Ligand SMILES: NC(=O)C1=CN([C@@H]2O[C@H](COP(=O)(O)OP(=O)(O)OC[C@H]3O[C@@H](n4cnc5c(N)ncnc54)[C@H](O)[C@@H]3O)[C@@H](O)[C@H]2O)C=CC1
């Protein structure tokens with residue numbers, strides 16, 4: 001596939017993860033445009049990627065086939081206004097949480113819009129991004145989006161835009177749930193007399209190993225859990241304690257709270 005010209009509006013964490021992956025996969029840096037108003041971040045982009053970032057939108061955006069929106073949702077309207085004169089013909093790809101595609105269409109005048117919900121393991125090429133395409137998006141557009149995101153990890157298309165709120169709650173925010181669990185494991189390690197570093201090593205190796213086992217095994221996570229749980233043994237004691245504390249229900253309530261907040265963000269910024 002020929003390499004498209006891609007413009008990023010916002011050159012922060014998420015954009016940098018995607019730019020890093022693109023460059024590694026052979027995208028020529030001269031076909032990347034980044035609009036980034038924060039000077040120290042422009043200097044960093046230059047140092048890390050050899051890119052020259054623009055301080056503000058200009059007519060060079062008109063040469064981009066793909067416009068990638070990677071600003072905070074609160075700043076989208078402000079960021080979009082100066083870009084709008086140049087970008088209506090391009091395919092739009094937004095990673096912004098809570099900016100609905102209708103809002104993007106209104107702000108840019110573009111019809112072809114894909115929304116993505118990535119997650120931070122994208123930084124090491126092990127993310128997963130949920131994707132939603134408006135009906136105007138062509139199969140070639142979808143292939144381009146997959147090509148651009150491939151270096152950051154897996155992709156998963158959803159049929160309805162509202163499904164992205166669930167994706168946000170599962171995999172967008174999910175890394176934070178996992179880190180929270182690891183933090184709690186590390187605190188327990190210290191309480192049990194191990195050092196924090198020993199706790200970190202044991203907790204992370206266990207979680208990484210368990211995740212890899214679950215991915216590679218043909219058995220369900222429930223069956224794999226049962227295999228660890230000897231009757232009357234230590235795991236049984238721990239899982240019974242979790243069950244008595246309603247841990248599964250607490251996780252389900254937390255994920256629903258994230259989904260609800262994603263909906264609210266859409267209402268807030270789509271008005
Ligand atoms: N961090 C995460 O786990 C995830 C973040 N996202 C979404 O990605 C988007 C970007 O997030 P991050 O990269 O973490 O934020 P960030 O704050 O690292 O990057 C945003 C960048 O936009 C720049 N910016 C501010 N005003 C601008 C303007 N008017 N024009 C152009 N650029 C402007 C900022 O200087 C900053 O460098 C957000 O909308 C967020 O919802 C999506 C999935 C996961």
Ligand SMILES: O=C(O)[C@@H]1CCC=N1
Pocket residue numbers: 097168172173
């Ligand atoms: O917390 C947030 O709103 C963003 C979206 C998913 C991860 N971070």
